Each structure stands twice: as structure tokens, then as C-alpha cells.
Amino acid sequence: MIPILDLKRQIAPIRAEIDAAIKKVIDNANFVFGQEIREFEEELVKYSGAKYAVGVSNGTDAIKLSLVALGIKPGDGVLCPAFTYYASAGAIASMGAVPVFVDIEPDSYTISLEGMEKALKKKNKLKIKAIVPVHLYGQCADIDGILKIAKKHKLKVVEDTAQAFGADYKGKKAGTFGDCGALSLFPGKNLGAFGDAGAILTNSQTIAEHLKIFRNQGNKEKYYHLVIGYNNRLDTLQAAILKVKLKYLDGWNKRRQENAEYFNQQLKGLPLNTPFVPEYTTHIYHQYILRLNGASLKLIEHLRAKGIDSRVYYPVPLHLQKCFKALGYKKGDFPESERACKETLAIPVYPDLTREEKDHIVSSIKGYFNA
Ligand SMILES: Cc1ncc(COP(=O)(O)O)c(C=O)c1O
Incomplete structure (x- = not known):
């Protein structure tokens, strides 16, 4: 079987x-806050060009902590695409806070600018305070457009970069x-622990300081708790592994790009x-x-019979997920997401992936359409 991802080979x-x-x-x-945490954060800063990096427990908490540190409060509305992994919302x-769903662009699968303006115009009891755009599958959403809308409506922006760490926008x-x-550094991501x-990237010293307090039980000095924080630290062991793997990220992404081509x-x-x-983004093909x-x-079944794993990411849009039923969305609200x-x-x-494996994937897909 050719799996969807083979970490043993990596x-x-x-x-x-x-x-x-x-x-x-x-x-x-030194399993908690060992020196590798700081070292990995420094490497993240060098690699990304962001001024600060803060290691945290996972990508979901990275989004949550960012919103909290940016002052988003319970009851505030946050724009988010209807087509993404559950964790974004x-x-x-x-x-x-309350996810306010927005449809996607049909070609790039990223949040629609027009959809955001539409959501912001809607008469709504919610005060919309932030946007969580998602760089889905490994390419960037239309960042300039998003930042323009954010500026106009005074919204905070938390880029969900779980799938696109290493991709460039302009x-x-x-x-x-x-x-x-x-960032999510989940094992299956392009850079995985x-x-x-x-981890969270930011260019603001104040936000970085707040993130560090919120990730560690709301304290700066042990046993003196300034705010209600969380236990959302990154483990020293994971930081040590990630520090090694980060050196290889660009090489791995390049091979993904060659496979995609x-x-x-x-x-x-x-x-x-x-x-x-x-044209404004590179694609690092977290998914092709x-x-x-x-x-x-039907193609999934055909490929499985040929020994190839393939997946639908994602079979149900977020506005139709049971867990978000109380938000009141219905089928037909976001046609492109549906x-x-x-x-896909x-x-x-x-x-x-070897050349033989790629050729087997190609000939199996061709075989399906030629049958
Ligand atoms: C788009 C997106 N956002 C957020 C997450 C959440 O990351 P994590 O699984 O590390 O909590 C993921 C990864 O699973 C993701 O793909």
C-alpha cells in the first residue's frame, strides 16, 4: 500500500x-522549559523572519492562545472559512468566541474576500473582532486582501498556518x-513533532509576552498568577526533535513541489x-x-484496489457540522464550501515517494478515467 504519508521513511x-x-x-x-524550547524558538525566528516565536502545546491551542492574547473575548465574532479542518473554528x-463562517474561493479553497465583506455587512448582534484565515493545503490565502479588510473594520488577524509553514506570500x-x-507541528504536518x-509567530513584543504568560498558567513568575492562563506549553523533547527537523523542512517541501509538478x-x-x-503564493503541498x-x-475505491491511499479533506463543511448546529447555519449557505x-x-x-510509486499513482488514475 502507498500510504497518504510515510513518516518512517522521513x-x-x-x-x-x-x-x-x-x-x-x-x-x-529538564522536560519542561528546557533550553531546547528557547533554541527552537530562536530557530523559528531565523527561519520565518518573524520577530518572535512562542512554542505551545499544539496548533489548536496556538489559535486559541493567539485570540486570547489579542484581547478577543467570549461572545465576540471571529470570521473563519467554512471549509477547513475543524480546529480552525x-x-x-x-x-x-463565536465562529462566523465565510465561503471560500473555488480555485484556491481559501477564505473569500467578498464573503468576508458580506458577513461584516450582515445585521448581526455579534461584534466581529477578528479573522482566522486558513492557508489551506499548503498555500497562502489572499493576505493583502485580508489585511485590507482587517484594517478597514479594525479586526485582529490570526493566520492559521497549520498546513502552510514554509510557504511564501510575495x-x-x-x-x-x-x-x-x-503553527501546528502535529506529526503529519510538513514540519512535525x-x-x-x-508555535505562534508574531512581530509584537507585547503580544509575545502575553502569549508566554497565557501558555504557562497565567504566570510570569512561578506561583504569582496575573491572568487566568492555561497549561499550553511545548514539551522540551518535542522542541529538541523539531529543532533537528526544521533544518530539513525546505528540502522536504521542495521534493513535495517536485512531486506535485x-x-x-x-x-x-x-x-x-x-x-x-x-501568483502571490508558493505552495508547499501539505496536501495535493x-x-x-x-x-x-469512486476514485478512492479504485485507488484503494490498486494499493494507493487517498483521502477526502474534508467531507463535511463546518457550518453543517453537528457541533456548530446552534449557530443556525443551513445547507446552501456556503455553496463553494459544500x-x-x-x-476534492x-x-x-x-x-x-519514489518514481515508481508516482508512476503507479498516475497510471492508476488514468486507468480509472480510461475504463
Ligand atoms: C487547518 C488546521 N488548523 C488547525 C489545526 C490544528 O492543529 P493541531 O492538530 O496541532 O491542534 C490543524 C491540524 O490538525 C489544521 O490542519
Whole structure:
């Protein structure tokens, strides 16, 4: 079986380096706030160009902590695309704010600017205070457009960069444009830990300081609690592993891009769309998404029979999820999000795919359409 992601192949060539980093953490026995946290944060700053980086427990908490540190309060409205992973909106709801869903652009699958203006014009009891745009699948949303709307309506911006860390928008790294950029470092992400992990990028010293207080039980000095905070720290062990892996991120992303380009060329002429990449962004292909006319589910079965794993990310848009029922949305509210759920399929694109595997994926997809 060609899996959707094979982490064993990614880890094998750097295993000795990672083992040494883990051993050092065990030898020092400084498992919470060990020196590797600061070192990893410094590397994140160097890599991303953001002024500050704050390691946290996972990507969901990265979004939640960002909103809290930016002063978003329970009951405030936060714009968020209806087509993304649950956590983009779950993080908003978990701190008591209210996700205000917005449709997506059909080609890039990222938040629609027109949709945001529409949501902001709606007569609503909610005070909309922030936007969580999502750089879905590995490419950036229209950041300039988003920042313009944010400025006009005085909204905070938390870029959900869970899937796009390493992608560039007009030559600068995703996650460094908004008030905060939230990273997920979940094992399956392009830069992944050996368990849950996350980080927040920001250019504001004040916000970075607030984030550090909120991630650590609301204290700056032990046992003196300034605000109601959380236990949302990044583990020293994960920071040590991530520090090793960060050096390889650009190389891995480049191989993902080469795999994607190979698929783009080889799948030309078939009744499907390969990913559309707007000129303002690079794409690091956290997922390589095919757009099919109602054929997703049948193609999944065909590929499975050929020994290839493929996935629908995401089968149900957020406005139709049971957990958000109380928000009062209905089918038909966000047609592009609903259509994307039915028409998209992710195929393996991870860096370690061999030429034989890529050719098998291509010939299996061609076989499906030629049958
Ligand atoms: C778009 C998006 N946002 C947020 C998250 C949440 O990250 P985590 O799983 O690290 O909490 C993820 C990853 O799962 C994601 O893909």
C-alpha cells in the first residue's frame, strides 16, 4: 500500500541526529522549559523572519492562545472559512468566541474576500473582532486582501498556518503577516513533532509576552498568577526533535513541489483539476488536491484496489457540522464550501515517494478515467 504519508521513511535518514537530541534531553532531565524550547524558538525566528516565536502545546491551542492574547473575548465574532479542518473554528469556539463562517474561493479553497465583506455587512448582534484565515493545503490565502479588510473594520488577524509553514506570500513566510501566525507541528504536518506540538509567530513584543504568560498558567513568575492562563506549553523533547527537523523542512517541501509538478504534467488532459496556485503564493503541498466532478468516492475505491491511499479533506463543511448546529447555519449557505467537500480528493505527495510509486499513482488514475 502507498500510504497518504510515510513518516518512517522521513525519519530513517535523520534518526541518529534525532536520537542524539532526545538523549540530551533525557540526560539533562529538564522536560519542561528546557533550553531546547528557547533554541527552537530562536530557530523559528531565523527561519520565518518573524520577530518572535512562542512554542505551545499544539496548533489548536496556538489559535486559541493567539485570540486570547489579542484581547478577543467570549461572545465576540471571529470570521473563519467554512471549509477547513475543524480546529480552525473549534479553537475560536473553545475560548467562548463565536465562529462566523465565510465561503471560500473555488480555485484556491481559501477564505473569500467578498464573503468576508458580506458577513461584516450582515445585521448581526455579534461584534466581529477578528479573522482566522486558513492557508489551506499548503498555500497562502489572499493576505493583502485580508489585511485590507482587517484594517478597514479594525479586526485582529490570526493566520492559521497549520498546513502552510514554509510557504511564501510575495517572498515572505506565511504566518508573519497577521497579528499572530499559528503553527501546528502535529506529526503529519510538513514540519512535525513526535506527538502534539505547535508555535505562534508574531512581530509584537507585547503580544509575545502575553502569549508566554497565557501558555504557562497565567504566570510570569512561578506561583504569582496575573491572568487566568492555561497549561499550553511545548514539551522540551518535542522542541529538541523539531529543532533537528526544521533544518530539513525546505528540502522536504521542495521534493513535495517536485512531486506535485510531476503529477500536474502527467495528469494533464484528464477530466479533473490539479491544484491552482495564485501568483502571490508558493505552495508547499501539505496536501495535493485533485478536483473531480462527483468522482471522488469512486476514485478512492479504485485507488484503494490498486494499493494507493487517498483521502477526502474534508467531507463535511463546518457550518453543517453537528457541533456548530446552534449557530443556525443551513445547507446552501456556503455553496463553494459544500461543493469542495464533494469534489476534492488528496493523493499521496510526501517527499519520499519514489518514481515508481508516482508512476503507479498516475497510471492508476488514468486507468480509472480510461475504463
Ligand atoms: C487547518 C488546521 N488548523 C488547525 C489545526 C490544528 O492543529 P493541531 O492538530 O496541532 O491542534 C490543524 C491540524 O490538525 C489544521 O490542519
